[in-house]
Amino acid sequence: QAGLTQPPSVSKDLRQTATLTCTGNSNNVGNQGAAWLQQHQGHPPKLLSYRNDNRPSGISERFSASRSGNTASLTITGLQPEDEADYYCSAWDSSLSAWVFGGGTKLTVL
C-alpha cells in the first residue's frame, strides 16, 4: 500500500525552528488530514498532533501542525536537544481503506 512522503532528514540549530513536511494525496492527507508522531530511539511512537492541528494534552505548544492541500506540516519552535528524534506522519486513506504512514524524518538538533 502506498505511503506518505517525508524527507529522510532535517538538521537545525538549537533554539531554531524546524518545519517537517508530509505529502500525500486527496484520499489521505487532503481528505482526512494527518497526525504526527515522535519516536525516540528504543521507544514506541508518541502522538504529537492529530487531524492536522489538534494537540493531545501534555504536548508542548512548541509543536504545531497544519495542512495545505495534500501536504501536512509539523513546526517545532525553539528546538531543544530532546527534540532530536524520528518524526512520522500518518493518515487514513479512504481509497485504500487502510492507514498509511510516511517513511519518517530524522531530525538532528545541532
Place this chain on the structure above:
Amino acid sequence: EVQLVESGGGLVQPGGSLRLSCAASGFVFSSYWMHWVRQSPAKGLVWVSGINGDGSGTTYADSVKGRFTVSRDNARHTLYLQMNSLRAEDTAVYYCVRESAAFDIWGQGTMVTVSS
C-alpha cells in the same frame, strides 16, 4: 494509567504461526478501535490490522490479508493477532495501538523474528 502491554513475540520458522496478545488497562477498552502496527528498519511503520470496539468489524493490510487474524476479548481487555504462514518479511516489532481520532496510545512492542 492508560497502558497497553504486548506479549507473545519470538523466533519462528518461515511458514510457522504465532499469536500476539495485548493487555489493555486504564480505559474503557470496548469503546475503541484497536490496531496492530509493525515496524522494521527496512519498511518503517506499517499498519497491519484493526478491529472495532465490539469486534464485529476488522480490516487488514493487503500484505497480511488471509494470513493474519485480529480479534479481541472485551471481558479480558485483551487484543490478539493470530499470525499464520509467517514470512521473513513479517519480521518486525509489533505494536498494539489504540485509535482515538489517531493512534494515540502505543504499547512498548513485541519483537517477531521469522527465520530458519
